[in-house]
Amino acid sequence: MNFFDIRSRIQPAALTLAASLMACMPAWAVDPFTVRDIRVEGLQRIESGTVFASLPLRVGDQYSDEKGAAAIRALFALGLFKDVRLETQGDVLVVVVEERPSVAAVEFIGLKEFDKDVLVKALKEVGLAEGRPYDKALADKAEQELKRQYISRSLYGAEVVSTATPVDRNRVNLSFTITEGGPAKIKQIQIVGNKAFSESDLRDQFNLDTGGWMSWYTKSDRYARTKLNADLEALRSYYLARGFLEFRIDSTQVAMSPDKQDMAITINVTEGERFVVSGVKLEGNYLDKDDEFKALVKIGVGKAYNAETVAETTKAFTDYFGKFGFAFAKVEAKPEIDRQNNRVQFVLQAEPSRRAYVRRILVSGNNRTRDEVIRREFRQYEAAWYDGDKIRLSRDRVDRLGFFTDVNVETIEIPGTPDQVDLMFTVAEKPTGSISLGAGFSSAEKVTLSFGIRQENAFGSGNYLAVEVNTSKYNRNLVLSTTDPYFTQNGISRTIDVFQRTTRPYLGDINSYSLVNSGLGLRFGVPVTETDTVFVGANAEQTQIKSGTGLPYPYQKYAADFGSTSSAIPLTLGWARDGRDSALVPSKGTYQRLNADLSLAGDVRYFRSNYQYQQYFPLSKKYTLAINADLGLGKGLNGQQFPLFKNFYVGGLGSVRGFEQSTLGPKESTIQNDPTSAPVYLGGSKKLVLNAEFMMPFPGAGNDKTLRLYGFTDVGRAFGENEKLSLGELRASAGIGLSWISPMGPLRFSYATPIRQQTGDKIQKLQFQIGTSF
Template sequence: MNQHFRRFRLRRVAALVLGTLAATAAWAVEPFTVRDIRVEGLQRVEPGTIFASMPIRVGETYTDDRGSAAIRALFDLGLFTDVRIDVNGNVLVVIVEERPTIAAVEFSGTKEFDKDALTKALRDVGLADGRPYDKALADRAEQELKRQYVSRGLYSAEVVTTVTPIERNRVNLTFSVVEGESARIRDIRIVGAQAFSESTLLGLFDQDTGGWLSWYTKSNQYSRAKLNADLETLRSYYLTRGYMEFRVESSQVAISPDRKDLSVTVNIHEGPKYVVSGVRLNGNYLGREEEFKSLVTIQPGEPYNGDQVTATTKAFSDYFASFGYAFARVQAQPEIDRQNNRVALVLQAEPVRRVYVRRVNVAGNNKTRDEVIRREFRQYEASWYDGDRIKLSRDRVDRLGYFTEVNVDTQEVAGTPDQVDLVISVVEKPTGSLQLGAGFSSAEKVSFNFGITQENVFGSGNYLGLNINTSKYNRALSLTTTDPYFTQDGISRTLSVYHTTSRPYSELDGSYSIVNEGGSIRFGVPFSEKDTVFFGAGLERFKFKPEQSDGLWLLSQLQPQYADYYRYAYRQMVPNAYLQYFGCSEPDVANFTTECSRDSVWGVPLTIGWARDSRDSALVPTSGRVQRANLEVGVGGDMRYLKTSYQFQQYIPINKQYTFAVNAELGYGKPFGGKDYPIFKNFYAGGLGSVRGFEQNSLGPRDALTQSPLGGTKKAIFNFEVSSPFPGAGNDRTLRMFTFLDVGNVFGDRPTSGFLTVSDEQWKAAKKWRASAGVGISWISPLGPLRLAYAVPIRQQKEVVDPSNPFIPLIPGDRIQRIQFQIGTSF
């Protein structure tokens, strides 16, 4: 620090000493009545601050003691480096020297921490723009910043504080950081392990010595917080397997001289393995002992399991809370028989007192309106405290998706032991998004998209979304808005309008397109806290647009010797199913055109659906179940049909690392009222999200001539999947590897008339089940969930060709696609 600030520090110490003596021997004066008080030396501090802090007023008697008290009071303000009082007759002259004021606080080189967060942290302790400069605070901030870097494994981090004086007695404060590289874990040892191998125990840790993916997972970068979490995982592993006296005795971290590598040694004491001999209840259970016994998950005769004990005591506390006993005390007291390695557990309970909820307060919602949060609460003010309703309320607020954190705290009301206040604290996250970019998928090729969505418009809880897709084969424009509380009872309303254009996956020009446009309205009615039923109606139109093939016509003119081939190619571009449904004639292969009796159909679909979701996560689920059912009925216009579907997903955790998942999808559709079933309402199968290893939507019946997939009126898909950590990624749940087995197909009614007729061999082949197996990778990428799969078909249809007519196969073969990827696919 420069010479100016060394003098500043010494002068401050002298001022503190001399100021105390100012009104004594050196400045002893006879008491007198103060006629006026003047202040000298002020630059930014208001004179009123001085007058309000001094214990002396005009008209009062001045004494040496009161002078000393005045100097101490002004020093206590923390605004001055020097304070003196002079007496000029009956006038007091207060002479001050102000502390420098902080003009700006800057950070340089801080990549590990967010600068805004650091600025806020310093502001909370008094280091901020416009505040008086305090070197002691600056030194403490520097040391705390170093400590934070050490906690993240950056042992070589250096922090230098620079104080730069500027005009008008101000300073700029700069924290310059050289972070260096994180210390890498070279070795981890667990000393004292006998019941389990060291490799088994180290496999539980998120931190490791690194692998080929450490550049991404950073699992070999030491962090004290991560080590503590790993030690808790280790403790839980032992406590759930009977070792109730297990403890971590110590953990040492040895750093290499160059501060780049470190070794971690964990010393543990396993203790003996105990078996539960019995469980009994003791205390006051409100006369509901049998109800509480049904909540016990501890199994006598099995090894002691700490998770079961914790789950039981928590279940007891929650059940007490459901009757208003918010502060019930429940303890599991072990009675240990060390001679036989057995333990009896006594569940001691005391409900204490029943309480009411006086108020429910909301904090942290700077954007979201209070009512958006409060309407999700099921615990009401002036009602009995109900733990189940409070947990349900917290979960409902969390499921809104507007917050990164949701916590509910219980605060006792002072002086009123039977009342509490609830404070629901939230941390908001951005709920709007603007997307402008390009994408690529194995089915859709290159596409450009634009989207703007806002899940919490103006903090109202409403959703608004606009999406545009310019895919070569599937173009779309849609606008959707949702009001989750269209009524006060929680009935939601969704309005949407859309316009889509679908073309076949073909590079040839002049084939056909299907245009779908319309709108719909849907209401969601919550029939319970877990079940929602949806009702909706829409108006839609499908337009079939066969197009003239100018390119093929031109080729036929330029190369007349291949004209028949070009005509045949054009005939293969338009599926017979569409020609028949829209009343089209056989394509005019002379002019490369098609004429139809109608070019569009319209309908009024009514929908009813049901959904229940109990998964622990929507992106990376490890447990829980989701079910969806939907019924769509065409009741008006040119389309009369019924289409229903059901989906079931179950996630079963095998252990911390492995999860088994089952997915089943069933669908059925049929026409009524003498109408044909709309072909564009068919189900499709094949590809990601269905039966992997087969080209997207390629399974099931095909057009007799063009071999284009037509889908079917029946669908059955079954997926079985086991996910595990990706090699080298530790226990990172955002990057996983999975193995799978897929079985399924779509089925339809066999056409028996017109030019749709197919042979017996083709129809039998189309009806066979398809199956595949393979491996894949799932990654929660910045662009969304990405899944890549490599599949090998284990049940497929090979192509069978008639040598006399090689253009049209007797039985078409399945379209195989072993490598597939997609962003946003869930299964």
């Protein structure tokens, strides 16, 4: 038997070179022959077809030493074998392999900072995962990747050691022993070279700081290169927005203590002179629309140079070119500097380049949300001319779905096809559901359970689904709501509400009265414009007063007028426009909402409307002023009084803080003509609520917007149908509060003191709310 053996356990590149050299040596040379058969030996988990598919030899081919060396290189290139050799038995070629062990399990010892899944995903990206071949070089690479993950969290002293333990069936258990250590914290930030602005003003632009008593929450004293780069860009923008055209950051030094626990950052800057804009000129091809482009210029002549207005102008120009299909338009703002007088003139040079149309639109990052949910928001279509306005509108519409933390659009040129582009929409999904589960115990009610679930993107379909259940003996609720935002292909939404609410005041008597309100609602949302939606629909409602102990007189009168069971079929009409920059932490923009109900059928006839207006003013990067107005008006029709159960309520969170919930308005005694009996707060057919809030960072939290303080002033009251809206009757309060975007949702705490009250008002200074502003 003739055989030759080419074997090595060194790195693949070195082994390939050795195999090539050895195959060429006369002592190992094999005379060429025709391969009659090929056998593979040593396989355990890998299919033989994988080997045959990689071999450059087939049965019937002429074997040579060069082809043998090429076969070995090809098999090692698979990364599946740690040893390969070729043998010949007559005219039979035998491929003998030794498989690399596979990774049976990956374990982390000493892990605290990260969730295991985060690190498993990071290792998978470098090629190390359960079921994949094990390689010591790959394990070393994995160690470096884990250290990189820890460095991203400022844990520079973290140590990672990998251990491979052999187990059965040629597998290994891979464990990473981690000593995390403490995070490196910033002890000093120094800016050198500043003259026009104080160092404290400049450091206010940074998100990184030297720590404070809230650093455990904000982690703002943990160094990260990405955070520093963002702060340097904020520093540059601060100068460039105030006339310093030639400002530059000369160098940045980051020094670390020997124990890798403390860091010092030194930033050297050159401010340059402050320049004033002397003029703006347009040069180049503006498609014979020079006047239209001039109207887009944001650069203020005679004012200090501001890089933001220059950037806004060039972006407005390129966007306007995109409206006409010029996806590759180039607009450059060239400064002509007069250093003697510290003035600068800008020449806006434009070249539309070529017109293009969109070949394909790609979507990535939507692991759960269906493609159609995103694509139906597009206003730019495939095989249509590139339109910058429609692309931006498509991006904004996808973002307004509220299913994603980030939405980006990238234009991709197609090689060899200068008049076509692809668009890549990349989204980052966020959790869109919430579950609440509660339990309570009292001697009166024993055990009560409450459950609620809300999913804004149910099963990735884009539909809204909410269920609320409360098993309390005295307040039983069952509410089901679902919305299909694309009930029709042109974007008309459909919402169905089913509800039953039972209220039974606790009087220590099982025979006490109860109020039952049940119904079914159907409404449609019709998009009138890209930002405005009109809602139309109808409800069928029934209100039942079950007589019993303690039934207040107002309810007795209502039952006498309309019967113990009354029905209504109100038609609904609404309009909404949301121009805020964020629904959770708004800092600018407006929000408006108008709703109206009209009941012309059933036992009760009435009209009810509600209008809300919010405006947010960004005073600076840190401070925001917000105002809110909430107006309500209801009136009975056909000579009837306005239904008691449709009244507006004012007081407490969401209206006038510092007073008990729903207590600011008309009230009557539980027992007629007995003022000593407990009052019943009836609400009113009219309401006026005004709020103002001044929001600021929480002390020690830097620029973190998830934790903020706010001062507020509230004014408002509800008024009865026969009561005039009197400013003298309005209640007012002022106070401070805390807003926290917590893992369970937005939380708001407030402490308010009434500054305008009347005898008998119920005060509640400390209050708590889960929800958004106002």
